[in-house]
Amino acid sequence: MGTVLFAAISGMCLFTFHADAQASSRAKNKADEWIGRDASDLLLQLRVDGGRVDIIEDDEAGETRYSWSTINPAWIETWTEQGPLQGVHRGVPIFGPGQTHERYHEATHRCTITFIADLDGIIRNWEMHGESCAWDVRRPKK
Template structure:
């Protein structure tokens, strides 16, 4: 069973890598036109010494709060929500934001993508291939 999970994970990683490989040899301006750049999603870093520009995208699962009610008997339903008699307790649990994937494309001085780096557990669904 563990071997099957590893194999499925390896196939997903290969799919993400295959999508990233399709950007190799393309102009970096295509990245900025085709991938989301709003909301601080892209970080551009220039390395003059190496003659490279790094374009990084990170995706996250946003923070969220789970709420549930305990205690009391259900005495009715209003608009699909249960109505409880006393005593009722409302509980909340906060869940922090979690990292999904970071992909960085590295372009040369001419602006051509030469390689990429990626890490994260959701890259298979977050990495996008170029639109032709």
């Protein structure tokens, strides 16, 4: 019994690792499609509103870095618990006052993708950090 359980747990760990590897390669494949394209395509095709893009020009290195970051925003979880049963009047239960609870959830980082363009404005490289990049990185439109 213990050996079967260990094998099952080991199998789940390998499956999880394999899924992460697939997600990572999916994000890399999407990012690779931008290599060789004009950096202006990034600004035309990806969202730039609301401070989504950060552009840094590095004259010494002769490159421009275009970075997009995605987050899960902070949120508040709210739930209400019914008060305790106080009694019954004519077959109708009477409950004490209910209580409402709140739990604050911090914002979490999803993905940061940075495309690096040369002096001619052609994308030559990219860098990626985060756990949800497979979902957040977009392919260029044809």
